[in-house]
Amino acid sequence: MMTANTFDLHTYWTRHLRPRLKPLPYLLLLPTVYFVYLFTIMPTFKVLRDSQTYYHPNRPAREIMSDLSLPGIEEAKRSIRGPHDVGFAYFRAMFDPDTVEGERFFRAMRNTIIYVVTTVPISMLLAFTFAVLVNRRLRWIGSARIAFFYPTMLPMVSAATIWLFFFTPEYGLWNAALRWFGYHGAENWVINPDLALVGLIIVAIWKNAGYFMIFYLAGLQNLPEDVYEAAALDGASWWVQMFRITLPLLRRTTLFVSVVAIISAFQTIDHALVMTYELVTGEADLLLYEIYNQRFILQNYGFANALTVVMIAILLGLTIINFLISERENE
């Protein structure tokens, strides 16, 4: 028999390790692990390598709409056969505003940051407002709930197509409404380089507010009622209850919704494909749109991979920040 302070490898193997190494769980897990490996883990490492490689474009050179002229790339480009290892040339170009690539990267990053810091807070504020308005026992309140939530069920393409009309100059409803409020500025929200990004932001807010609303609604419905009864007895007004009780109690919901909102803001560009694709000068390009554009339209393969690396770094960074915040909340 084994005594408490001797470590017997054989006993450890038969009693602890071998029963936990039976093949069945691994076999059942194989499909999921395989597909996650093939489409998430492996590509993540693949872009790291491909972002340092120059591939020749697939089309004849004269058809390529824009081409690279970067210090580290010239030589590889003149060669006949690829691919070529170009080191960090793409990343150097990306952070150098004097190159075309650097300029485009800076613009895409600026647009993405503007997009995220406007859509996320505004749609969350609206979501909370909707949730408070809808969380009452009235006969027709269900239809208000439907009105706020239905944009979630629409494909982003359809939503953007409908809004394309709203943004039409002269008779578009958005412009008509603005004129009613006394706005007389530029009207074509899709082609105008200064307004296109605002157009994307408006559509995203309209589409997402109802989705975020349901999380606040669930949060509101789970609040303890006795707290409100006590507050009402103390004579606390509606505003005091809202800011001193409801919002603090919903802090976790807010954190959670903001994470969902930020991550989905980075990966939704369907409306850009409908609304701003004509804007070839790219004033409203978001980061993911720039990736798509560089890879599939301009055929700058390596640069598209380098942009993907940046995107992954941002998303992982956000995940880590979220993890740290929620750890602190739990303490």
Place this chain on the structure above:
Amino acid sequence: MNETQSFKRQTPAEWLVTGITVLLAVLWAVPIIWAVIVSFRPPDDDLGVDDVWFGNTVTLASYQKATDLAPFFPDWVGADAEGFPGHSYYANTLEWVLLALVVQVITVTLAGFVFAHFDFVGKRFLFYFVLMQMMIPTAVLLVPNFITIREFSTATLGIPKFIYYKEVSLYDTPWAIAMPYFGSAFGTFLMRQAFLSVPKDLVEAGVMDGCRWYHLLLNVYLPPSYPSLVAFGLVSVSFHWNELLWPLVVTSDKARPLTMGLLRFTQLTDIGAQWSLVMAATMIIVAPLLLAFLFFQRQFINSFLYSGVK
């Protein structure tokens, strides 16, 4: 907020709140109401200032013309649109959405079961490995994933090249669109949570009776977990039905789904500003999900609440 308020006479302040609610709800609903109304105008009806809502006639002509211009429906429905014979946007969307759903239900149930039931070496590592999919969404990896699909072969499936090698052409098939979604971290997580809430006594009784793992899964774990599986299915179908970017990358003609069909339709130059035609096409695409949502409102909203896990 509390039940004592229910159906009581409203105070002026409450009337104000109700008024704001109605106003906002109407504002939010204007786009879909407008789209429905305009889709029933004739296709060549031009909109103009003060003429953006009802036309003179209510007609299905726009729907008819839209289905003639683009292959939204299969041939046997009666539309004779140009396109690839035997392929229609509806059939394509249904095909890949159902393919993804069927495979996902299987992989997700098995993986959730493994993480909830078994104890094995590397469990925690494999769990975080799968959860990586939530942190790096597939949409972001479209560049390398496109290469994976284009260069798919028996070697990708793990068969050594010296035994057998054959390239599998997946580009422009439903498999190409569905495959990245075959493994789902969100579904795995959801099903694991559901299985973990099954009482341990029930499982132990099953083990005592000599149940094999598939008996346990089918008769003990799954029955109380069906609501979670249905929720996952609803979210999966609605997300995939609306997917655009990934299909755009891996399909060209034959497997083109509805969303991509609408995108191409709006970009046809000769359709331009024929809004009633474009809106008819839009309604053709959104109608199934929207109607399903109106009928099963509660189920959809509850399912989407789960979707926040991702």
